Amino acid sequence: MGRANRRLTRAARYGRYAGGPDPLAPPVDLAEALDAIGEDVMAGYSPERAMREFLRRGGTDRAGLDDLARRVAERRRELTRRHNLDGTLEEVRELLQKAVTAERAQLARDVDLDDGDRMLAEMQLENLPASTPAAVSELGDYDWRSGEARADFEKIKDLLGREMLDQRFAGMKKALENATDTDRAAINEMLRDLNDLLAAHESGDDTPDQFDEFMDKHGDFFPENPANIDELLDALAQRAAAAARMRNSMTQEQRDELDALAGQAFGSPELMQSLAQLDGHLQALRPGEDWGGSERMEGGEGLGLGDGTGVFQDLADLDELSEQLTQSYSGSSMDDLDLDKLTRQLGDVAAADARTLQQLDAALRDPGTMKRGSDGALRLTPKAMRQLGKALLRDVAARMSGRQGNRDVATAGAAGEFSGATREWAFGDTEPWDVTRTITNAIARTAGEGSGTAAGIRLEIGDVEVQETEARTRACVALLVDTSFSMAIDGRWVPMKRTALALHTLITSRFRGDDLQLIAFGRVAEVMEIEHLTGLDAEYEKGTNLHHALMLANRHFRRHPTAQPVLLIVTDGEPTSHLEAGGDVFFSYPPHPVTVALAVRELDNSMRLGAHTTFFRLGEDPGLARFVDSLATRVGGSVVAPELDDLGAAVVGSYLGSRRRDGGVSA
Structure with missing residues (x-):
């Protein structure tokens, strides 16, 4: 192959599309991811951590990073537990035993052989050293009578040569089966030229033309078709470092036996000299490779030198993949995942799962889904909040759809x-x-x-x-949610936030003429935007200030005098704090009569403003039940005691019911 053709071949290599996202791929579905991330955010996680946790867990039909890491670890354990490093030595022993057995049979059959010569040959075979390398060396000059025995003994030299080469050049063992003297001479010439090229590169005297000339002459030995000397060096150094780690993992006895046999490779010491020189160049040019590592290999399946080196390359790939999948190192990114290595080690399905996770990560980090605040932290965008709210609203609709007489949330506000x-x-x-x-x-x-x-x-x-x-009736809605610490410790924190987001989404998407105000009340009350409420962390703060919350709700109602007031109160405790005239907060447990009286007064004001009031009582406290029932009776309201999973459906259903009672559109 000429140089121009080689350059053309290298320039026309095909591979996966690498110009950004696959233009033919379907868009990644963010619904499940946003739902899970939103759940974690509402539980107190930062969006960044929630996103990473989702990528680790994966989705319903999609493996996550943890599952891929588990499979990588299992693959690694399988390789180390299945294999041992005695494969080449065992194969040499078998060939030696086969040759000796065939020679003894030939001596017994050969009636024309002089008795003295037969006895001498039998004594030499009988007294071979126990050491395999020593026995092979002693038989180097033996005059074989059996052609079969001679062929088996020659296979030892051929095997050693092919294994030594296969350690440095993958696939060489198979390619050199039945190699001729011409083939061996070509290999020795390639090694000499390769060492000359690397020596020139090491001293800085090489040129691109020198590399091209080398590849034109010896390119058939390098099926990976490196485009330049750096690609060639990377491939050779990774393989040679794996061979070094394999040698380090052997016992001293195994290393000694292989060293003693090495001189027999192809019957020429020149090969080992060239390979030793090659290793020296590679270690000098790629010192960052792991040349000193080792593994414990105690399985029952023996590995030859070439196959063993491949296994050690696999182990290195698996270690690299394991680190990439942890995503715990500084500057880690989902783009670090090497999909080619993942395909080689775990198959196409695992690589497809990892590619989907990369796409999810990119889509979630898109400015339309998450954005960085002034403090550098990621936050859910309003668009992402709307998507999350729609998912929660679908869940609410599903829970309501089976209830007799409840309005379908999906078509709420469609008429009128x-x-x-x-x-x-x-x-x-x-x-x-x-x-x-x-x-x-x-x-x-x-x-x-x-x-x-x-x-x-x-x-x-x-x-x-x-x-x-x-709807024909415009509503003014106040959702009061208890944010006292008991809500968090009793597992009511996230359902409360999900309820608020579902109602917010319903009103802003289907009843845009209605005006919703979210009021959180703990020791004090505060009007909150939905983004603030969903990201609110639980704090240990004593106090349930229903008085303050009702004051804020009534102020909201007065600002919309022509709208129908709807008051929704979610709580798990009696009022234990109130605002005093000077603005200070008074707290008392058990509830002080003044605290209760002030809360009742503000509730009466809500009734005078025409508010339809519904209490959503959480928990089984009998005292709270009696208190809430008396308040609801006083203002003509109602009480709902939902399970936590049904809280959202209960609140949305109550809101829709309040609108129907005032002339709104019926379902």
């Missing part, structure tokens, strides 16, 4: 007066199309694609927009 707004059509929508917006979208898309409109306009699903409608 037109709001003037439009939105993209979604499966299941029954609202009328906004024809003007739909046709405009189709024209804009057609123009963007460079197509003319002479042949007419072709509508696509993405062009369709429907007219938004809203």
Whole structure:
């Protein structure tokens, strides 16, 4: 092959698409990931940690980093427990025994042989040294009578030569079966030229032309087709370092036997001299490789020198993959995962799982899903919060769908007066199309694609927009959520946040004319945005200030005098704190009569403003049950005592029921 053809071949190599994300791949589904991440964030994890935890766990039908790491560890254990390093020595022993047995049989059959010569030969075979290398050396000049025995003995030299080469050049053992003297001479010439090239590179005197000349002459020995000397060095050094680790892992007796046999390789010491020189160049040029490591190999399956070196390369790959999968080192990134090595070690399915995790990581880190705040920490974007809220709302809808008389959340607000707004059509929508917006979208898309409109306009699903409608009664909603420490320690913290996010999503997506205010109350009360509430950490702070929370709710109701007030209170305890006239917080447990009286007064004010009140009592405390029941009776409200899993459905159902009672659209 000429140099120009070789360069053309190297330039035209094919591989996986590496120009960024696969343009033909389907988009990665973030729904499950966002749901899991949102759950962890609401439990107190940072978004960064929650994302990493999801990538470690994986999804319902997708392996995570931990599962891949487990499989890597299992593969490593399998390799070390299955094999031992005595394969080549055992094969030499078997060939030696076979040759000696065949020679003895020939001596017994050869009636024309002089008795003295027969006796001398039999004595030499009988008194061979116990050491395999010594026996092979002693028989080096033996005059074999059996052609079969001579052939088996020559196989020892051939085997040793092929194994020694296979340690440095993968596949050489098989390629050199039945090698001729010409083949061996070509190998020795390649090794001389390779050592000359590496020596020149080590001194800085090599040129690209020298590398090309070497590959033109000896390229058949390098099927990986390196493009330059660095690629050649990397491949050779990794293999040679694995061979060194294999030697380090042998017993001293095994090393001594192999050293004694090495001179018999191909019947020429020149091979070992060239290989020793090659190892020296590689260690000098790639000192960062692991030349000193070792492994404990005590299995029952013997490894030859070449196959054993391959196993040690596999172990090195597995160690590297294990580190990549931990993602615990400084500057770690999902892009560090070597998918080619993962494919070689665990197969295509594992590599596909890892590629999906990389795509998930990239999609989650997209500015539309997460963004970094001024402190450098990742935060969920409003878009991500909406996606998470939709998932929670679907769960609420599923829980409500089987209940008699409950309204379907998916179609809430679909009937009634037109709001003037439009939105993209979604499966299941029954609202009328906004024809003007739909046709405009189709024209804009057609123009963007460079197509003319002479042949007419072709509508696509993405062009369709429907007219938004809203319920005829506008509501002013206050959701009061207890954030005292008991909510956290009794496992109610995350269900409370999920409930708030589901209601927030329903109102902002389907009842946009309604006005929702989220009020968290612990020792004091505070109006919170949904992003703040979902990320709120639990704090050990005594106090359940229902008085302050109701004051904020009533202020919200007064700001919307034409709307129907809806008051929803989620709590697991009686009020134990209130605001005093000067703004200080008073706390007392058991509840002080003044604290209770102030809370009742503000609840009466809510009733005078026309609020429909629902208490959501969490827990089985009889005292709380009696207290909440009396409050609800006083203001004509109701009490719901849901299981934690049903809290979201209960709150959303109560909100929808309050709107129906005031002339809103029925389901």
